[in-house]
Amino acid sequence: MDANSILERRACVTGIGQSAIGRRLGINPLELTLDSCVAAVEDAGLEMSDIDGLVTYPGAAGPSGFSGAGAVQVHEALRLKLGWHDSGIEAPGQLGSVIKACLAVAAGLARHVLCFRSVWEGTAQGTKGRAGLMPGGGGRGNFRASGFSEWTLPFSAPSAAVWIAMFAQRHFHLYGTTREQMAQIALNARANAALNPDAIYRDPMTMDDYMSARLISTPFGLFDCDVPCDGSTAFVISHVDAARDLRHTPVRVEAVGTALLGRPSWDQFDDLSTMANRDAGAQLWTRTELTPSDVDIVEAYDGFSFLTMSWLEALGLVPVGESGPFVEGGQRIARDGELPLNTHGGQLSAGRLHGYGFLHEAVLQLRGEAGERQVTRKQPQVGIAAAGGGNTCGCLLLTRE
Amino acid sequence: MANTEVPFRILPELNDTSGFFWKSGEDGQLRFLRCGECGTRLHPPQPMCYVEHSKNLAPEPVSGRGRVHSFSINYQPWMPGPELPFVVAIVEIEEDPRVRLTTNIVGCAPEDVAVGMPVRVTFEHHSDEGGDVWLPLFEPDPDADANSKSDAATRKGE
Ligand SMILES: [Zn+2]
Numbered sequence: 042m043d044a045n046s047i048l049e050r051r052a053c054v055t056g057i058g059q060s061a062i063g064r065r066l067g068i069n070p071l072e073l074t075l076d077s078c079v080a081a082v083e084d085a086g087l088e089m090s091d092i093d094g095l096v097t098y099p100g101a102a103g104p105s106g107f108s109g110a111g112a113v114q115v116h117e118a119l120r121l122k123l124g125w126h127d128s129g130i131e132a133p134g135q136l137g138s139v140i141k142a143c144l145a146v147a148a149g150l151a152r153h154v155l156c157f158r159s160v161w162e163g164t165a166q167g168t169k170g171r172a173g174l175m176p177g178g179g180g181r182g183n184f185r186a187s188g189f190s191e192w193t194l195p196f197s198a199p200s201a202a203v204w205i206a207m208f209a210q211r212h213f214h215l216y217g218t219t220r221e222q223m224a225q226i227a228l229n230a231r232a233n234a235a236l237n238p239d240a241i242y243r244d245p246m247t248m249d250d251y252m253s254a255r256l257i258s259t260p261f262g263l264f265d266c267d268v269p270c271d272g273s274t275a276f277v278i279s280h281v282d283a284a285r286d287l288r289h290t291p292v293r294v295e296a297v298g299t300a301l302l303g304r305p306s307w308d309q310f311d312d313l314s315t316m317a318n319r320d321a322g323a324q325l326w327t328r329t330e331l332t333p334s335d336v337d338i339v340e341a342y343d344g345f346s347f348l349t350m351s352w353l354e355a356l357g358l359v360p361v362g363e364s365g366p367f368v369e370g371g372q373r374i375a376r377d378g379e380l381p382l383n384t385h386g387g388q389l390s391a392g393r394l395h396g397y398g399f400l401h402e403a404v405l406q407l408r409g410e411a412g413e414r415q416v417t418r419k420q421p422q423v424g425i426a427a428a429g430g431g432n433t434c435g436c437l438l439l440t441r442e
Numbered sequence: 443m444a445n446t447e448v449p450f451r452i453l454p455e456l457n458d459t460s461g462f463f464w465k466s467g468e469d470g471q472l473r474f475l476r477c478g479e480c481g482t483r484l485h486p487p488q489p490m491c492y493v494e495h496s497k498n499l500a501p502e503p504v505s506g507r508g509r510v511h512s513f514s515i516n517y518q519p520w521m522p523g524p525e526l527p528f529v530v531a532i533v534e535i536e537e538d539p540r541v542r543l544t545t546n547i548v549g550c551a552p553e554d555v556a557v558g559m560p561v562r563v564t565f566e567h568h569s570d571e572g573g574d575v576w577l578p579l580f581e582p583d584p585d586a587d588a589n590s591k592s593d594a595a596t597r598k599g600e
Binding site for chain 1: 449451452455456457460485512513514515516518520523524527528531543544546557572577579
């Protein structure tokens with residue numbers, strides 16, 4: 042492919058920001074969102090009046106707590122003047138919104154796009170746990186299931202935990218993958234979270250802790266599931282020509298992956314041992330001269346532990362079917378290993394910031410600003426941020442300029 | 443057996459496209475929408491066949507036999523429902539393994555469920571003011587060849 046036609050390369054990440062993050066902050070989610078937006082613009086060294094694009098995932102949509110704010114609310118609250126704006130959930134994963142921002146700056150519709158993702162699932166679920174967020178309130182009544190839930194809710198399968206468990210089970214069956222192997226995703230996340238002051242769970246976790254935790258949906262136990270939280274993450278995506286004199290050296294977008302060749306369905310996807318990330322990951326490598334062996338760090342979605350293993354295979358970092366043996370023992374994916382993974386603690390331990398946390402961490406690591414948890418064996422030059430699972434996935438290949 | 447009593451279920455909305463599917467079990471038969479032109483089974487039901495865009499579609503019975511494509515033993519009380527633990531599975535139907543159903547496996551211990559296990563449909567009847575519904579659940583198929591309880595041979599590397 043002609044390099045000039047790979048338009049995402051005209052985009053870079055110039056600013057990152059995060060609000061307070063916690064299990065239940067009890068803070069208005071719009072306020073959290075604005076905190077992260079202001080922080081990202083300041084981090085870029087820009088004024089709010091420089092922002093001329095706005096995008097978010099999923100927009101004002103979904104069950105309570107799933108979205109802390111929509112684009113319209115932020116547009117209004119910050120009195121933005123926008124050349125381009127977009128919002129929505131039907132995108133290549135959570136980071137699909139950031140990919141759209143890259144294309145918007147490349148197309149000249151905006152110079153500096155503010156991207157945000159806010160959650161307040163911690164507060165929204167209150168003391169009822171995840172059941173508090175289930176459709177129909179999880180209670181009795183006249184509620185009838187429609188859309189995709191028509192095919193899952195009647196069978197008491199309301200959660201992505203159950204749907205993704207069946208992808209994992211298929212992988213276990215075909216390749217002999219084990220819970221002991223999968224545990225390393227959770228243990229590695231917890232070890233990294235210990236060095237992340239903003240992480241939710243920082244206490245050490247052992248294999249015994251993991252194996253003795255209660256089962257949720259086999260093969261998933263409690264520690265295979267991420268931790269709902271309150272918090273917001275924001276980025277400024279700038280055109281490279283507008284990024285030269287900003288506060289930080291920009292993190293360049295080298296390539297993105299957005300493809301979805303299989304059916305856009307959780308249970309009808311052609312091969313349940315992989316996911317939409319198979320297609321997005323393969324597409325990413327058609328848009329760059331770099332290869333998987335160039336990658337120094339991977340920040341890959343772990344809404345459920347197996348998703349990260351699936352991403353390792355989808356991105357060609359590990360041969361198909363071999364993510365289990367690859368992560369076994371945990372050494373390869375540790376911060377001082379050959380492929381540092383989810384260096385901030387992922388969503389499993391740092392909190393379910395829903396996709397955006399991975400890009401935030403990738404930028405910090407590529408800048409060399411990740412503090413105590415900075416990968417130091419070699420300053421990372423090339424990183425991946427990947428988010429999503431099942432039928433909705435997107436990824437970015439990033440480089441340090 | 444745990445499921446002698448019909449558990450609480452959130453029932454599907456009955457609409458023009460898929461209502462037939464949820465009522466199909468009234469006569470004990472599982473049906474899928476099938477294209478009259480090319481024979482493709484369309485599930486979930488669609489208003490048009492994706493192959494040649496024909497609207498000549500009609501529900502057609504299948505044998506009700508299938509195999510467990512994957513499954514999960516659920517221990518989490520997400521909402522009122524079957525007694526814990528219960529099995530959620532994706533079953534591929536005998537006539538076309540590309541056609542799958544998310545469903546529950548009943549009539550056996552959860553730990554006896556395996557990928558590749560032959561199963562057959564059994565309907566769970568629900569009735570409320572929203573209309574009668576027959577949920578297709580699956581149970582071990584007693585007529586299946588005892589040697590094919592698991593498709594271990596499909597494991598890669600074996
Ligand atoms: Zn047809």
